Amino acid sequence: MTDTATQILDTAQELIQSRGYSAISFQDIAERVGIKKPSIIHHFPSKAALGEAVIKRYRLGFADQIEAIKADPGKTVWEALAFYFSPYLDYAQTPDKVCLCGALAGEIMALPEEMHEEVKRFMESHQRWLEDILREGKENGEFQFDETPPHMARVFFSALQGALLVKRATGDVSQVRDVTDTISKFIGT
Amino acid sequence: MTDTATQILDTAQELIQSRGYSAISFQDIAERVGIKKPSIIHHFPSKAALGEAVIKRYRLGFADQIEAIKADPGKTVWEALAFYFSPYLDYAQTPDKVCLCGALAGEIMALPEEMHEEVKRFMESHQRWLEDILREGKENGEFQFDETPPHMARVFFSALQGALLVKRATGDVSQVRDVTDTISKFIGT
DNA sequence: GTCTATACAAAGATAGAC
DNA sequence: GTCTATCTTTGTATAGAC
Numbered sequence: 001m002t003d004t005a006t007q008i009l010d011t012a013q014e015l016i017q018s019r020g021y022s023a024i025s026f027q028d029i030a031e032r033v034g035i036k037k038p039s040i041i042h043h044f045p046s047k048a049a050l051g052e053a054v055i056k057r058y059r060l061g062f063a064d065q066i067e068a069i070k071a072d073p074g075k076t077v078w079e080a081l082a083f084y085f086s087p088y089l090d091y092a093q094t095p096d097k098v099c100l101c102g103a104l105a106g107e108i109m110a111l112p113e114e115m116h117e118e119v120k121r122f123m124e125s126h127q128r129w130l131e132d133i134l135r136e137g138k139e140n141g142e143f144q145f146d147e148t149p150p151h152m153a154r155v156f157f158s159a160l161q162g163a164l165l166v167k168r169a170t171g172d173v174s175q176v177r178d179v180t181d182t183i184s185k186f187i188g189t
Numbered sequence: 190m191t192d193t194a195t196q197i198l199d200t201a202q203e204l205i206q207s208r209g210y211s212a213i214s215f216q217d218i219a220e221r222v223g224i225k226k227p228s229i230i231h232h233f234p235s236k237a238a239l240g241e242a243v244i245k246r247y248r249l250g251f252a253d254q255i256e257a258i259k260a261d262p263g264k265t266v267w268e269a270l271a272f273y274f275s276p277y278l279d280y281a282q283t284p285d286k287v288c289l290c291g292a293l294a295g296e297i298m299a300l301p302e303e304m305h306e307e308v309k310r311f312m313e314s315h316q317r318w319l320e321d322i323l324r325e326g327k328e329n330g331e332f333q334f335d336e337t338p339p340h341m342a343r344v345f346f347s348a349l350q351g352a353l354l355v356k357r358a359t360g361d362v363s364q365v366r367d368v369t370d371t372i373s374k375f376i377g378t
Numbered sequence: 379g380t381c382t383a384t385a386c387a388a389a390g391a392t393a394g395a396c
Numbered sequence: 397g398t399c400t401a402t403c404t405t406t407g408t409a410t411a412g413a414c
Contacts, residue, residue, distance in 0.1 A: 020299055179344050391404085
């Protein structure tokens with residue numbers, strides 16, 4: 001991966017997280033990277049391919065981190081959960097960013113098929129990860145809740161994604177923190 | 190409101206709910222309504238004005254319904270909540286629709302200011318309504334929960350919006366029902 | 379109220395020089 | 397690997413006839 005390709009991916013990701021995919025163009029990206037439109041094509045053959053590459057990198061970057069936390073015997077389930085919450089809380093501090101896949105979810109029917117598939121993988125893997133952590137915590141007694149881990153995982157993931165979107169739309173920065181605090185209380189004191 | 194204007198609003202709403210705002214055009218709408226592009230301008234002076242009109246109608250239609258439910262002494266808070274859940278569950282049964290404002294939340298920074306403002310009003314009013322219902326239920330003993338009504342309202346609204354978006358992206362229709370069932374259990378048996 | 383015709387800008391993408 | 401130049405399509409919007 002050349003330096004320019006990385007800059008293109010970084011810029012595209014940033015722009016998609018703030019404006020979505022349909023609203024951005026090669027022109028927007030080229031201006032910020034400091035190159036001309038056709039130079040992007042040299043690195044990514046189409047807008048769809050660039051979009052797919054952005055999500056894939058995002059998804060795999062998360063996957064590495066959250067799998068490492070889950071496998072680390074030195075981390076409690078509470079620490080794993082706090083780690084999972086942290087990017088949501090970080091994005092909530094920015095004026096205009098949400099989760100990349102949360103941003104794309106609203107326009108999913110307008111996305112090329114490869115991008116839709118990547119978003120789907122992202123969401124399924126995150127809900128599975130949350131399910132695993134919740135199950136582990138329930139089994140070892142660190143978490144206390146009555147519902148099943150898959151159901152709780154769906155509520156947690158939906159609430160986190162939704163909270164970021166609501167926060168950005170309303171401008172109320174406490175939305176995400178309120179949600180993480182409240183769902184944490186659903187599983188323990 | 191002429192019949193054509195209503196058809197334009199209906200079609201625009203449908204398209205935005207499935208694809209988002211940035212990805213749709215006058216051409217898409219005109220084709221479905223059976224008119225030509227410039228005829229839309231006669232009813233709505235710009236795409237931004239049309240977008241604003243779509244959200245405003247959507248927001249006010251909801252406002253009438255949910256305020257009526259809240260004011261109805263014949264309805265319990267559980268019935269009011271079930272009523273509030275119903276459009277989310279209905280949209281979950283469609284292959285490609287989410288809440289209009291959930292769809293727009295991902296591309297909020299690409300929207301004209303008037304549309305952003307309307308989305309904000311929609312979300313704030315829905316969270317306030319949920320807060321009122323949750324408070325009333327907690328005070329009269331029909332709901333049991335430890336957290337504050339504003340915090341619970343934020344979790345509920347975020348989770349509902351998020352669940353619809355996740356459902357559409359993953360194609361798993363049980364997402365929304367699982368979330369409504371689970372959050373219902375957070376406030377009672 | 380709807381149309382045709384058109385203006386004008388911007389989009390994604392290609393060809394080929396350097 | 398990046399550029400200029402260009403193609404083709406599509407976007408929002410306007411003017412003016414009917």
